[in-house]
Amino acid sequence: MTERTAAGSLTIVGLGPARPEHVTLEARELLAGAAAAGARAYGLAHVRSLVASLAPDLEVRPLDYLYRLPGVDRPTAYQDLARMLVRRAFQDGQDVLYLVAGSPLFINDAVLLIRRQCAAEGRPLRLVHGISFVEVVLERVFWTGHRGLQLLSAWNVARDGISPSTEGPALLCQLGEFSAGGEALDPRGSPLVLVELRDRLLERFPAQHPVTVLYSSGHPDYLSLARPLALEDLAEAEVPVYSNLWVPALHGPEIEREVCP
Amino acid sequence: MTEVLPLGPFPSWGPLRKGGVLDLGAALRDQLLSRRALWGPVRKVLQGRLAHAVEEASWPQAAELLVAWLDTWPVGATVEPAVSEWMSAPSAASLAVLARASELVGLALAWPTQPGTPWPVPPAGWIREQVGEGSVRLLRRGEDEGGGDGAGEDDGEDDGGEDDGGEDDGSETIRAALAGAPEGRLLEEGRAPSLGLPPVLTLTGEALVARRSELARALVQGELGALRLRSPLPPGAAAQLALGELRMEGPHQRAFERYGRVGLRVDGLVEWQEILTEAPGGEDGPVLQATAEGVLTPGTPGRLARGEPETIGWLVWDAAFLPVPVLPVAVQVLRALDGERGLDQVAAEVGVVASVVAPVLDQLVALGAATAA
Numbered sequence: 001m002t003e004r005t006a007a008g009s010l011t012i013v014g015l016g017p018a019r020p021e022h023v024t025l026e027a028r029e030l031l032a033g034a035a036a037a038g039a040r041a042y043g044l045a046h047v048r049s050l051v052a053s054l055a056p057d058l059e060v061r062p063l064d065y066l067y068r069l070p071g072v073d074r075p076t077a078y079q080d081l082a083r084m085l086v087r088r089a090f091q092d093g094q095d096v097l098y099l100v101a102g103s104p105l106f107i108n109d110a111v112l113l114i115r116r117q118c119a120a121e122g123r124p125l126r127l128v129h130g131i132s133f134v135e136v137v138l139e140r141v142f143w144t145g146h147r148g149l150q151l152l153s154a155w156n157v158a159r160d161g162i163s164p165s166t167e168g169p170a171l172l173c174q175l176g177e178f179s180a181g182g183e184a185l186d187p188r189g190s191p192l193v194l195v196e197l198r199d200r201l202l203e204r205f206p207a208q209h210p211v212t213v214l215y216s217s218g219h220p221d222y223l224s225l226a227r228p229l230a231l232e233d234l235a236e237a238e239v240p241v242y243s244n245l246w247v248p249a250l251h252g253p254e255i256e257r258e259v260c261p
Numbered sequence: 262m263t264e265v266l267p268l269g270p271f272p273s274w275g276p277l278r279k280g281g282v283l284d285l286g287a288a289l290r291d292q293l294l295s296r297r298a299l300w301g302p303v304r305k306v307l308q309g310r311l312a313h314a315v316e317e318a319s320w321p322q323a324a325e326l327l328v329a330w331l332d333t334w335p336v337g338a339t340v341e342p343a344v345s346e347w348m349s350a351p352s353a354a355s356l357a358v359l360a361r362a363s364e365l366v367g368l369a370l371a372w373p374t375q376p377g378t379p380w381p382v383p384p385a386g387w388i389r390e391q392v393g394e395g396s397v398r399l400l401r402r403g404e405d406e407g408g409g410d411g412a413g414e415d416d417g418e419d420d421g422g423e424d425d426g427g428e429d430d431g432s433e434t435i436r437a438a439l440a441g442a443p444e445g446r447l448l449e450e451g452r453a454p455s456l457g458l459p460p461v462l463t464l465t466g467e468a469l470v471a472r473r474s475e476l477a478r479a480l481v482q483g484e485l486g487a488l489r490l491r492s493p494l495p496p497g498a499a500a501q502l503a504l505g506e507l508r509m510e511g512p513h514q515r516a517f518e519r520y521g522r523v524g525l526r527v528d529g530l531v532e533w534q535e536i537l538t539e540a541p542g543g544e545d546g547p548v549l550q551a552t553a554e555g556v557l558t559p560g561t562p563g564r565l566a567r568g569e570p571e572t573i574g575w576l577v578w579d580a581a582f583l584p585v586p587v588l589p590v591a592v593q594v595l596r597a598l599d600g601e602r603g604l605d606q607v608a609a610e611v612g613v614v615a616s617v618v619a620p621v622l623d624q625l626v627a628l629g630a631a632t633a634a
Contacts, residue, residue: 040481065509069501080502084477092478 010089010096010118012111014104014130015050018222022131023054030128031055034097042085043099049219051099060099075109082113090123103132107153107173134171137214137244140226142255143169154245158197166204166250172197175213176241194235197245205250207232210257215243226259264398265391266453268431270522271380272359274348282400285435288391289383293366294344294359299337304330306369315559315570324566327558329365331584334554334577335537336362353531356520361533375429378521382431385438397439400453402430458525459486459513466494473503480511486525487517540582543626546633549607550600553578553630555592576630585628594621600634 013030016022023031034041035057043051048060066077089096104111104127118125134151143149147168154172156162164170175197176190201209209231217223218240226246229236234245248256266275266284272294273286292298307330314323336358343358360379367374372381432450439448462476462485469476469490479485488507494500508514516524524530543552554577559570574592576585590613597610604622608615625631 061509063509065505066502069498069505071496072498072501076498077502080506084506087474088477088481091474092481094481 008089008093008095009126010085010098010114010123011126011128012098012100012104012114013128014100014102014132015047016131017102017133017136018046018050018216018219020050020053022136023050024128024130027128027130028054030097031058034058037095039095039097040088041097041099044101047099047101078110079113081110082117085114086117086121086123090121100130103130105129106132106134106151133173133242133244136216136222136224137171137246139224140214140260141212141246142258142260144253144256147249147252154197155193157200158193163200163204164247167252168249169252169256170245170247171214172245172247174241175243175245176239190238190241191235194239198231198234201231201234201247205231205247209250210248212246212259213239213243214246215240228259262396262398262449263392264400264451265435266400267402267435268383269375269380269402269429270456270458271375271431272344272347272363272523274351274526283391285388285391285431289381289387290344290359293381294340294362296337296341299333299340299362299365303365303369304333304337307333307365310369311559315565318568320565320568323559323570324562326368327560327565328562329368331556331558331575331577332361332533333365334579334584335581336365336533338579339536339581351526353516353527353529354536356516356523356527357531357533357536360520375431375521378519380521382434388435388438392439396449397435398449398451399432399435400451401432402453402456458522459483461485461487461489461517461522461525463489463491465492466490466500467492469507470495470500470503473506477506477510480507480514485511487511487513489517536581537583538581540576540578540580540585540629542629543632545623545626548601548603548634549598549622549626549631550634551595551598551625551630552632553582553595553628555587555595555630557589557592561586576625576628578629582629585630587624587628588621590617591621591625594618595625595630598625598631 011030013027014024015027016024031051031054034055039058041051041058041060042063043060044063048062051058051060063081066072066081067074069077072080085096085098088094098111098114100108100111102108115125115127117123150164150168150170152162152164152170152172154175157164157172164172175194201211207230210228211231211234213227213229215225215227217225231247264282266273266282266286268286268289271286272290273284275284275287277284277287277291307326311323311326311330314320314326339358340362343355343362346352346355347359363374363381364379366372367379367381370381372383374381436448462479464472469488476485476488480488488511494504508518511517512528513525515530516527518524519530540553543549556575556577558573558575559565560573564571564573572589574587574589576587576591576595590611593611593613594607597607602610604615604619607622608618611618622631
């Protein structure tokens with residue numbers, strides 16, 4: 001088998017939260033020309049369905065297998081994905097597009113690892129920004145910005161000892177994430193971590209503190225939806241994996257406790 | 262002297278005869294993978310075996326036979342278009358249809374299959390019947406046809422062969438069949454024309470992990486068609502991740518693992534169940550005609566597997582639609598739809614009051630089993 005040493009390229013493309021109109025012009029132009037340019041694109045299922053509507057000629061190789069491998073946890077899978085894409089681009093000489101939902105810079109471990117590896121090896125990396133989920137979910141609350149915004153992983157708060165400050169509002173993301181393995185896409189498991197999250201938050205907030213589950217209606221409209229509830233009721237019902245929890249500050253502006261209709 | 266091509270890779274995509282050469286794989290394909298075979302003898306044999314399995318209380322076998330019997334409708338409806346597609350513009354979907362058809366035929370005939378595949382291996386008598394009298398020259402598939410990939414350079418782990426990949430082309434079966442013939446016919450052997458399939462590399466599970474980067478590059482660049490493991494993967498995440506990457510990057514890999522060398526002709530893998538869809542609803546009207554067939558069975562696969570038989574109706578179509586379980590009365594009603602009877606006449610024919618038949622008709626229309634005449 002032949003060795004290929006010609007230089008390739010690696011581009012990470014953020015495609016926004018889900019709706020085609022949220023894809024940036026830069027990303028659209030890149031996708032439109034990618035198939036003709038012989039680019040090799042990779043992404044998960046939800047990204048593939050979006051690309052199918054924007055650039056039907058572009059084949060997106062499925063990365064979903066990484067979530068289904070026996071005995072492979074997510075950190076290991078993300079590390080392997082990062083190494084694989086860097087290798088494909090710079091050792092195999094392919095023009096690689098890694099297509100991700102939302103913004104590449106928001107809560108994406110694989111992107112983080114790719115960026116670090118490229119930086120360490122002196123590899124060029126192009127980043128095409130996308131709208132993050134934060135813009136979309138904030139649509140249903142009134143965030144003033146006066147006390148900042150804490151963006152935290154619900155998993156980290158529930159299980160890793162990270163505590164949001166009570167002085168400013170917090171957005172806890174990936175609320176339905178209940179496992180470090182690949183089975184977390186089933187929302188029925190979400191109450192497991194919600195119980196832990198609730199108990200952690202109750203250490204700092206009163207039981208009646210108003211919180212809001214922010215989530216999407218899903219395909220095809222991807223409407224932003226809100227489910228307000230008291231903190232003590234957080235674990236009473238399951239939530240979608242990619243939902244978020246809005247936690248207003250303990251003594252913050254009243255408007256940040258309201259839900260935008 | 263009869264010149265013959267071997268049985269594999271099966272299903273053949275060549276003509277039955279070309280330049281005086283008989284393609285045994287094509288003969289097997291044409292005789293078994295046809296609507297006539299599936300809707301006729303295969304269905305009949307499966308029905309008989311299903312009844313016998315129920316009588317014998319062989320419940321797991323009965324459940325398998327019921328699924329197979331019901332599948333003879335959609336498979337029979339799609340097998341001949343699939344054969345045509347397979348011969349001219351092969352797709353993963355056409356291969357899935359041929360695979361399911363082969364499974365049904367194999368189940369009915371009780372023929373063995375090529376190891377790890379659904380492809381049937383015919384008995385000696387069938388082979389002798391095809392080649393007829395006289396001596397035979399067997400044109401074997403070459404191990405290096407289609408060009409090498411340089412893989413043979415690698416410390417003897419690779420077979421270096423294009424589409425051999427360690428897979429039997431059926432020559433041994435033919436040789437054994439003819440050697441056992443009463444006249445003890447002597448075989449000559451020659452070389453078959455190249456099939457032009459991409460090369461396959463055979464290696465150990467450990468080598469797959471150790472050579473992951475090199476193998477992935479070869480798959481990406483089209484230098485390799487697929488990989489065949491001659492030993493299990495070693496335990497651990499590294500092996501799973503390596504195999505995951507190679508399956509993802511090799512467009513033929515999963516079909517090759519599932520179907521053997523013929524998988525090298527298609528990109529991706531489609532399973533039979535992915536091909537079936539729900540039938541579209543019909544149009545309501547005062548007079549209805551049947552667009553499906555209603556059959557009565559000793560249960561659903563689940564109930565049979567649990568040893569709980571009961572009479573269940575099924576709606577089946579002459580199309581790639583999912584069979585639908587229904588109450589037995591729905592089968593009676595469906596059979597009464599002749600495109601001329603109205604509600605009252607259908608009710609009289611079935612012997613049930615019209616108020617019971619009306620909702621059944623609504624359901625049959627909604628399920629796409631009946632439509633306005």
